[in-house]
Structures are given as C-alpha cells and as structure tokens.
Amino acid sequence: MSGELxxxxxxxxxxxxxxxxxxxxxSGLSFTLSRGETLGIVGESGSGKSVTNLAILGLLNSKxxxxxxxxxxxxxxxxxxTPVELRDVRGKDVAMIFQDPFACLHPMYxxxxxxxxxxxxxxxxxxxxxxxxxxxxxxxxxxxNARARSRDYPHQFSGGMRQRAMIAMALVHNPSVLIADEPxxxxxxxxxxxxxxxxxxVKRDFDIGVIxxxxxxxxxxxxxxxxxxxYAGRAVEHGPAxxxxxxxxxxxxxxxxxxxxxxxxxxxxxxAIEGLPPSVIHLPPGCPFHPRCPHRFxxxxxxxxxxxxxxxxxxxxxHLDPDAKRRLWAEREAVRLGLGA
Amino acid sequence: MVIYLARRLTWAVAVLLAVxxxxxxxxxxxxxxxxxxxxxxxQPTPExxxxxxxxxxxxxxxxxxxxxxxxxxxxxxxxxxxGLGYSYDSSVPIRDKIVEKAPRTFSLIVGASIIWLSMGxxxxxxxxxxxxxxxxxxxxxxxxxxxxAPVFWLGLMALFIFWYKLDLTAGTGYTSFTTSPQEWASHxxxxxxxxxxxxAAIYARMVRGNLLDTMGEDFIRTARAKGLSExxxxxxxxxxxxxxxxxxxxxxDIALLVGGxxxxxxVFNLDGLGFMAIDSVFRQDLPGVLGVVLVGTxxxxxxxxxxxxxxxxxxPRVRYA
Numbered sequence: 001m002s003g004e005l006x007x008x009x010x011x012x013x014x015x016x017x018x019x020x021x022x023x024x025x026x027s028g029l030s031f032t033l034s035r036g037e038t039l040g041i042v043g044e045s046g047s048g049k050s051v052t053n054l055a056i057l058g059l060l061n062s063k064x065x066x067x068x069x070x071x072x073x074x075x076x077x078x079x080x081x082t083p084v085e086l087r088d089v090r091g092k093d094v095a096m097i098f099q100d101p102f103a104c105l106h107p108m109y110x111x112x113x114x115x116x117x118x119x120x121x122x123x124x125x126x127x128x129x130x131x132x133x134x135x136x137x138x139x140x141x142x143x144x145n146a147r148a149r150s151r152d153y154p155h156q157f158s159g160g161m162r163q164r165a166m167i168a169m170a171l172v173h174n175p176s177v178l179i180a181d182e183p184x185x186x187x188x189x190x191x192x193x194x195x196x197x198x199x200x201x202v203k204r205d206f207d208i209g210v211i212x213x214x215x216x217x218x219x220x221x222x223x224x225x226x227x228x229x230x231y232a233g234r235a236v237e238h239g240p241a242x243x244x245x246x247x248x249x250x251x252x253x254x255x256x257x258x259x260x261x262x263x264x265x266x267x268x269x270x271x272a273i274e275g276l277p278p279s280v281i282h283l284p285p286g287c288p289f290h291p292r293c294p295h296r297f298x299x300x301x302x303x304x305x306x307x308x309x310x311x312x313x314x315x316x317x318x319h320l321d322p323d324a325k326r327r328l329w330a331e332r333e334a335v336r337l338g339l340g341a
Numbered sequence: 342m343v344i345y346l347a348r349r350l351t352w353a354v355a356v357l358l359a360v361x362x363x364x365x366x367x368x369x370x371x372x373x374x375x376x377x378x379x380x381x382x383x384q385p386t387p388e389x390x391x392x393x394x395x396x397x398x399x400x401x402x403x404x405x406x407x408x409x410x411x412x413x414x415x416x417x418x419x420x421x422x423x424g425l426g427y428s429y430d431s432s433v434p435i436r437d438k439i440v441e442k443a444p445r446t447f448s449l450i451v452g453a454s455i456i457w458l459s460m461g462x463x464x465x466x467x468x469x470x471x472x473x474x475x476x477x478x479x480x481x482x483x484x485x486x487x488x489x490a491p492v493f494w495l496g497l498m499a500l501f502i503f504w505y506k507l508d509l510t511a512g513t514g515y516t517s518f519t520t521s522p523q524e525w526a527s528h529x530x531x532x533x534x535x536x537x538x539x540x541a542a543i544y545a546r547m548v549r550g551n552l553l554d555t556m557g558e559d560f561i562r563t564a565r566a567k568g569l570s571e572x573x574x575x576x577x578x579x580x581x582x583x584x585x586x587x588x589x590x591x592x593x594d595i596a597l598l599v600g601g602x603x604x605x606x607x608v609f610n611l612d613g614l615g616f617m618a619i620d621s622v623f624r625q626d627l628p629g630v631l632g633v634v635l636v637g638t639x640x641x642x643x644x645x646x647x648x649x650x651x652x653x654x655x656x657p658r659v660r661y662a
Binding site for chain 2: 092
C-alpha cells in the first residue's frame with residue numbers, strides 16, 4: 001500500500017575509530033522512507049551517503065565501527081537485530097544495487113545462477129525453481145530472451161544489462177526497500193536514463209520505497225519525491241524535491257545546483273564549489289561548510305546551525321535568515337542564467 | 342579446443358627438441374673432459390680409447406649424435422620405445438633406469454603435493470578469515486619458518502628425531518608400493534612432510550593474500566547484500582575467485598619437482614630422477630642427463646597444458662581457440 005512508512009531512521013551516527021582519530025562518517029541523521037517514495041540522497045564523495053546505507057543493511061564491520069541511533073524497518077530497530085536477523089533482512093526485505101555493475105557480479109558464475117543463489121538464500125526451493133524465478137525477474141527488468149541469457153556469464157553482458165541483472169537480483173524476494181548506490185555512475189549516459197527509468201518502473205510495479213544515492217542532482221530531479229543533501233556526514237537540507245529544487249535554502253545546495261549543466265542551454269556560468277570537503281576526523285567548528293561558504297558571517301565558525309524546519313516539510317541547516325537566503329539565491333540565479341552580470 | 346590442443350602439442354614437441362638440443366650443446370661446448378677417457382680404464386692405449394669412443398658414438402660430430410638421439414626417441418632402439426640409449430657409465434639402458442627411478446620421484450611428489458596443497462589452502466584461508474588474530478600470527482610465523490628453513494637441515498633434523506631417536510618411521514631409502522604399502526609410506530612420510538613444508542608455507546601466504554584481496558572486491562559485497570551466510574560468502578565467492586593463480590603455481594611446482602627434488606631425494610636417499618640427473622652430470626654420463634632432462638621437460642610441458650585447460654574450466658572468461 002502506497003504511503004506506508006517503511007523505514008524510519010532516527011539520529012543515526014556512524015563513527016570509525018582509526019589510528020588518526022575518530023572518523024565521524026555520519027552524525028545526527030534522521031529521515032523516513034515510505035512505500036512508493038524515492039528518496040534522493042545527494043552529496044560529494046565522503047559525505048556519508050554510502051555509509052548510511054551500508055549501516056541500514058548491517059554491512060559495516062561491527063568491530064571497526066560505532067553505530068548509534070535507531071534504524072526502524074517496519075518499526076523494528078535493525079541496530080538491535082542479531083547478525084542472523086540482519087542476514088534475513090538483507091536481500092529479502094532490503095535489497096541493494098551498487099555503483100559498478102562490472103565489479104559487482106561474480107565473474108565466474110552464470111548470471112542466472114547468481115540470481116538463483118539470492119533466491120535460495122532466503123527460500124528453501126529447488127535449484128530448478130530458483131532458476132525459473134531468476135528467469136522471471138530477468139524478464140521483468142527487460143532482458144530479452146531471458147532464459148537463454150540467464151546462462152551467460154557476466155562478461156557476456158553489457159554494462160546496462162549487468163545493472164539490470166543486479167536490479168533483477170534485488171527484486172527476487174519482492175523487497176520493500178531498494179537502495180541504489182550510485183546506480184548509473186559507471187554507465188553510458190544513454191544507458192543511465194534507461195536504468196533510472198527501470199528503477200522508477202520497478203518502484204511503481206512492485207510498490208516499494210527507493211533510496212537513490214547519487215552525487216548527480218540531475219538524477220535526483222528526474223526521479224525523487226524527497227531530497228536530502230548531505231555534507232560532511234550531516235543533512236544540510238532535506239525536503240520535497242519540488243521545494244529543494246525551486247526554493248533551495250542552503251548555500252551548499254546552491255553550489256551543487258550551480259555546478260550542474262542544463263540541457264536547456266540557459267546556464268552561462270558553471271561554477272565549482274571552491275575548496276575541498278572537510279576532513280571527517282577534524283571537522284571545522286560551527287557549520288562544517290563555513291570555510292567554503294561565500295556567505296559566512298559572525299556565528300558560522302562558532303555555532304553549528306541546527307536542521308531547522310520550514311513550512312512544507314522542508315528543512316535546512318544554515319544561520320542565514322530566510323529573507324537573506326531568498327535575496328542571495330536570486331542574485332546567484334541571475335548570474336547563473338547570465339541575466340545580472 | 343581441438344585446434345588449440347593440436348597447436349599446443351606441436352609447440353610441446355618444439356620445446357622438447359629445443360631443450361634437448363641445448364643440453365646436448367652444453368655438453369659439447371663446455372667440455373669438462375672426455376667421457377671416453379673415463380670409461381676406458383686406468384692406462385688406456387690410443388687403440389682402446391678410439392674403440393670406446395666408437396662404441397659410445399663419440400667419434401661422430403655432435404649434430405650427428407644429436408640426430409641419432411632424436412631418431413632413437415622417435416622410432417625406439419634395441420631396448421624398446423622410446424629409445425634413450427644406454428649409460429656410458431654402467432651400460433644400463435637409460436629407459437630402464439628412468440622406469441626404475443620415476444616411481445620413486447612420483448611417489449615423493451604426489452604425497453608431498455597433497456600435503457602442501459591441503460595445508461597451504463587450509464592455513465591460508467583460516468589466516469585470512471582470522472586476520473590479525475593470534476592464529477594468523479602463528480600461522481604466518483610458521484610460514485616464515487617453512488620458507489627460511491633449508492630442506493637439507495630440516496630433512497636431517499627430521500631423520501634424527503623421528504627415525505634415530507623416536508624410531509617412529511622407517512629411515513632413508515625406498516620400498517616400492519607394490520612390495521609393501523606400509524613400508525612405502527613409512528619411508529616416504531618424512532620426505533613428504535619436509536618437502537611439503539616449504540611449499541605449504543609459500544601457498545599459505547599466497548592463499549591468504551589472494552583471499553584478502555578478493556574479499557575486498559565488490560562482488561563479495563553483493564554476496565553479503567544478498568543475505569548469504571558468511572561461510573558461503575567466503576567459500577563460494579571468495580575462495581573460488583582466489584584459487585585460479587594457485588592452480589597455475591601448483592601445476593608448475595609439481596612439474597619442476599620431477600627433475601628437481603634433488604636435495605630431498607639426496608637427504609632421504611630416495612635415488613629418484615633428480616638424484617639421477619645430478620649423479621649423471623658428475624659422471625659425465627650424457628645419456629643419463631638427457632633422459633632426465635627429457636622427462637622433466639615433458640612434465641613441464643604437460644602440466645602447463647593441464648593448467649591451461651583447468652583454467653578454462655575455473656574461469657569462464659578464459660576461452661581458447
């Protein structure tokens with residue numbers, strides 16, 4: 001049933017103690033995912049988006065990471081689950097597809113057998129039945145001649161077909177949550193659109209919730225209903241896609257939008273965000289983005305702005321007042337579209 | 342596949358010819374002395390020397406001798422097929438000598454290779470899984486010991502302790518399997534372990550390294566994300582992908598030991614092919630050397646072929662045409 005709350009992450013923090021100090025990969029992260037919703041998580045490399053989702057799947061090494069908060073799946077806290085319970089969730093209720101489909105399939109097993117293995121990981125059925133199921137899902141993700149192709153090895157598949165096979169593998173148990181970690185980054189642009197379309201179709205057909213992790217705002221704009229922008233392990237802006245794209249609140253989101261080319265050709269200035277993401281071991285005091293922020297003022301390097309809610313479920317973490325934000329973004333928009341300067 | 346095999350076998354013949362020709366050339370271009378002089382007796386007359394030379398065929402130029410050698414291999418000689426001539430030294434047919442000594446060497450290799458492969462893979466896998474634990478450190482310490490300890494020392498120590506002091510095994514020498522399987526094993530158990538120790542150490546380190554590399558691969562994460570048990574992830578997905586290089590090494594190591602287990606064969610007085618090669622070199626017994634070189638080269642060529650074929654089965658990305 002669409003709208004049903006699937007995943008409720010509350011105040012999630014992930015730390016990795018290392019020889020150089022504690023890495024704060026994710027801090028104070030909260031979000032929800034409902035059936036039929038696509039949540040886009042956007043951020044640069046190292047912003048904590050992948051770690052968040054590995055934490056949901058329980059794939060982080062428990063000896064080398066410290067995870068606090070709550071990850072409620074259907075109301076049950078995954079962080080309190082035993083390894084066996086977690087294994088039962090993985091691939092069955094929460095499935096994941098990854099960035100590089102070339103490296104994600106085992107090179108020495110047939111594609112169909114790898115999918116059949118996923119079937120048998122959670123279901124006590126014969127190998128033949130599992131293979132039939134594999135053919136069924138391969139067919140569902142648009143692999144032509146699925147029965148014959150299921151006997152191919154991964155190297156006989158193209159990149160797009162491999163990602164389709166990964167999606168097929170994720171679907172064998174009708175999961176309620178699909179996590180797609182940069183699913184199109186390694187693919188050709190034309191194939192990217194097909195895969196995004198497929199993920200969207202799968203979401204509708206199977207009525208599931210999708211978490212789409214990406215560093216490409218364009219990908220999110222096409223498919224997501226909700227957007228969360230992450231920076232240095234924290235959400236800096238979070239809200240409905242329409243709100244975030246039409247009325248972006250955080251200077252970091254502005255930077256991301258400005259660095260994105262547009263097909264319409266209106267954009268005259270492509271601007272990079274100056275500087276580098278901060279070290280996750282030695283986070284700057286105050287707002288983590290302040291060293292790179294052109295609009296920083298008095299409190300920015302002392303007090304970390306909380307994620308404050310505005311109307312319409314849209315929230316952001318910035319000290320600027322709403323009027324100042326509106327004015328500054330309008331000015332930057334003008335420059336971006338070549339109107340002002 | 343058939344074309345591939347035919348091409349490989351043609352190459353094998355070429356390699357065998359080249360290696361024997363090279364061995365031949367070394368004996369003629371770097372002459373350490375006249376073989377005929379050794380066999381003619383204490384005070385040779387020129388007539389006797391000439392006669393011995395003629396009997397051994399040494400009065401022909403080397404390429405004629407080589408031609409005869411190749412011909413007798415192909416069509417056989419009076420001692421049977423393949424004809425390998427007879428020893429200058431003892432007048433025993435080389436073919437008979439090799440038939441007698443090969444089972445000794447093969448017994449040594451088969452036992453040792455089973456021990457080192459199972460030990461190496463087992464220790465390597467556990468070390469990789471229990472990485473940085475006390476087991477890993479002890480296992481890698483053992484590996485360092487196995488790699489560093491010289492075989493002749495290890496062999497003598499083993500004989501001293503288990504044969505001389507404890508009297509648990511039979512000592513040096515060899516009893517054929519058909520005579521008495523118990524005696525056969527009792528004679529071979531120490532050489533098996535001593536020879537296997539070195540290789541087990543190398544294999545353990547290699548399996549550990551390969552498996553650790555493989556466990557960092559993306560397809561391992563996929564296997565975990567599917568919800569497979571950790572045992573399945575390691576053995577079905579991790580080990581499978583890391584075994585291919587082990588197979589290559591295993592094939593070549595076995596082949597090289599056919600003529601190369603000299604030290605082990607000497608220490609335990611097994612009198613196998615490696616020992617025969619060295620002994621023939623010292624006695625300037627060219628046919629003996631050539632016989633072992635031929636068998637050794639043949640082993641390398643065949644094992645190479647087997648490794649390639651095994652590879653095609655292990656890794657579907659490899660296809661021969």
